[in-house]
Amino acid sequence: MTIEIGRLVVKTAGRDAGLKAVIIDILDGNYVLIDGETRRRKCNILHIEPLKDAIKIKKNASHEDVKKEFEKLRLKIRETKPKQKTERPRKKRKTSEQLRQQKEEKKKLRDIFRKKEEKVQKTAEKEARREETLEDKAGLGEGKKE
């Protein structure tokens, strides 16, 4: 069996091994272009095994033409979806108004925290005074006993 355009082959190497394909184009003495159950790809002649069957197909036929021919033979075809382009997330510069708003919000937050800190300090001072008085009382009590 010769290697020619339209010849059905089985791939014998790689992750597509054991899958059927058809030769679409002969690139040079060593490489051919295949399509079918495998991915549409360039392939070394040493990595394929030609079969008895052949299909009538044009040189460099499109994937759809190959699909039609494979459907006649009741063979599955590999469909690869092309990647859809997505926009890259890019940082946008803030406008002067947005910066002003940001500063105001930060100021508000700072004021709230300052008030809280002042409250905490005042309570701590009060507690310290109470403890002092209690200690004094205790000291007095001890003094009286002595």
Next chain:
Amino acid sequence: MPQPYKRSRSLRRLNIKVSGKSVLHYKERKPGNAKCGNCGIVLKGVSRKRSVKMQKTPITGKRPERPYSNLCSRCMRYVIIDKARLQ
């Protein structure tokens, strides 16, 4: 006979220094190399991990992606070619 799960001699022993003293640590042994079912050559691309770590590895990390992953690439090629020629 001790119960299998109570055996310590079948485990891998490691002398590890902990704060100046050498201490014996026991670890499970790794499984042997995977071999081709036809010719017996050691397979490449088949991971050799303990069962716990094997669970965590993805399927593609455990074995090659091609068909007949229990065979080496050469034997796999012969099988596929034989099948193709019989058709």
